[in-house]
Amino acid sequence: MLGKFDYIFQKLDDIKEQNLLRKIPFPFVSYDVSHGTVLVDGKEKDVFIFCSNDYLGMTKNEEVLEELEKEVKNFSSGSGASRLVCGNFLPHIEFEDFIREFFGLEKKGKDVLIFNSGWCANVGIISALCDHEGEIFSDELNHASIIDGCRLSKGKVNVFRHRDVNHLEDLLKKSQAKFKLVITDTVFSMDGDVAPLKEISFLCEKYGAVLYVDEAHAFGIFGDGGRGLSYELGVEPDIALFTLSKAVGAFGAFVIAPKDIIKFLISRARSFIFSTALPPFILSAAKRSIQIFSQNHSLRQKVLENAFFLRDEIRGHNLYQFLPSNITAQITPFIVGNEVNTMRVSSLLFERGFFVQGIRPPSVPRGTSRLRITVTAKHTRAEISEFVKNLKDIILDLNLF
Ligand SMILES: Cc1ncc(COP(=O)(O)O)c(C=O)c1O
Numbered sequence: 001m002l003g004k005f006d007y008i009f010q011k012l013d014d015i016k017e018q019n020l021l022r023k024i025p026f027p028f029v030s031y032d033v034s035h036g037t038v039l040v041d042g043k044e045k046d047v048f049i050f051c052s053n054d055y056l057g058m059t060k061n062e063e064v065l066e067e068l069e070k071e072v073k074n075f076s077s078g079s080g081a082s083r084l085v086c087g088n089f090l091p092h093i094e095f096e097d098f099i100r101e102f103f104g105l106e107k108k109g110k111d112v113l114i115f116n117s118g119w120c121a122n123v124g125i126i127s128a129l130c131d132h133e134g135e136i137f138s139d140e141l142n143h144a145s146i147i148d149g150c151r152l153s154k155g156k157v158n159v160f161r162h163r164d165v166n167h168l169e170d171l172l173k174k175s176q177a178k179f180k181l182v183i184t185d186t187v188f189s190m191d192g193d194v195a196p197l198k199e200i201s202f203l204c205e206k207y208g209a210v211l212y213v214d215e216a217h218a219f220g221i222f223g224d225g226g227r228g229l230s231y232e233l234g235v236e237p238d239i240a241l242f243t244l245s246k247a248v249g250a251f252g253a254f255v256i257a258p259k260d261i262i263k264f265l266i267s268r269a270r271s272f273i274f275s276t277a278l279p280p281f282i283l284s285a286a287k288r289s290i291q292i293f294s295q296n297h298s299l300r301q302k303v304l305e306n307a308f309f310l311r312d313e314i315r316g317h318n319l320y321q322f323l324p325s326n327i328t329a330q331i332t333p334f335i336v337g338n339e340v341n342t343m344r345v346s347s348l349l350f351e352r353g354f355f356v357q358g359i360r361p362p363s364v365p366r367g368t369s370r371l372r373i374t375v376t377a378k379h380t381r382a383e384i385s386e387f388v389k390n391l392k393d394i395i396l397d398l399n400l401f
């Protein structure tokens with residue numbers, strides 16, 4: 001007789017055979033993701049981290065940590081229920097007020113709603129908006145949470161080639177749907193390139209489609225005060241999602257949309273309705289973080305300068321072939337290709353004191369496994385140079401040229 005789990009065990013064996021088994025990188029645990037330092041067997045070790053999304057170092061910002069401490073005492077460790085029940089605390093309200101002001105939402109007829117994470121937001125919003133009479137148009141390299149939101153929606157999903165506005169237009173032209181939703185990351189999380197937002201926005205107007213953008217990796221980096229890439233380009237998307245987990249250095253997300261759409265989401269987005277609200281203190285910390293980084297242009301600028309410097313160094317070591325073109329953001333994909341080699345480079349870098357996680361399918365298309373290198377404002381040029389020098393040595397040792 002077959003064991004209860006044999007079917008799943010077979011799948012696990014397949015994952016192992018394809019070299020796609022994922023592991024939590026224990027025994028080392030991160031201690032300071034804004035720059036470096038991990039604990040290995042309980043001992044502190046300086047390992048420069050080049051794969052964190054804490055781009056501005058806000059997870060360790062003293063003022064944010066003080067705010068957090070104060071608010072844990074003022075409020076509670078948890079919120080006790082969904083916001084629609086009794087989990088609606090003052091910091092939730094104050095955070096949304098702050099965002100209304102920060103983005104000038106009142107005069108645009110828009111409003112804001114907090115979600116528990118970027119993941120919850122994309123999954124909840126997309127599936128709420130698009131039923132069987134709607135159609136979605138989604139860039140092929142959009143984040144997994146968008147893909148899952150599309151899968152959960154009842155609408156037809158059209159995937160357009162990455163950043164290809166001609167392909168998007170062909171698909172829009174053919175659509176007879178009552179509701180059309182075009183979705184794109186603004187900064188692509190695994191690729192470091194950016195969406196052609198002006199062109200996409202133009203097509204949305206032309207074909208009566210709603211434009212939904214995910215600003216997860218642009219918030220805090222691009223646009224005046226870190227308001228995102230749409231803001232920088234002067235594009236006004238209908239719906240924009242922002243996470244608090246990347247440059248903000250906290251946790252959670254919020255969406256900006258027309259007032260009545262926010263009303264609709266409160267009644268229909270299942271991840272908003274059926275999940276306990278974020279603990280209040282995290283929103284006070286997130287608000288403080290945004291207040292700080294929005295006033296600090298040079299901090300935000302430093303991240304992009306570091307990213308440009310990193311890519312110059314990579315090119316300076318003649319590692320061009322690993323670097324795709326079109327990268328403009330703080331994320332640098334270093335494409336190794338093969339899964340085994342990618343993980344080998346990652347672990348050899350760790351032995352030399354640099355931590356960059358390898359990224360394999362299904363996070364990225366097969367044959368494009370990579371190191372997803374990110375820099376933060378805290379990295380120094382000397383550290384970046386040292387990192388690239390070690391990377392080059394490993395590439396040579398493994399004969400990957
Ligand atoms: C583009 C994009 N959207 C959404 C998310 C999910 O955000 P969160 O980590 O807040 O769940 C991520 C996170 O990796 C992302 O890269």
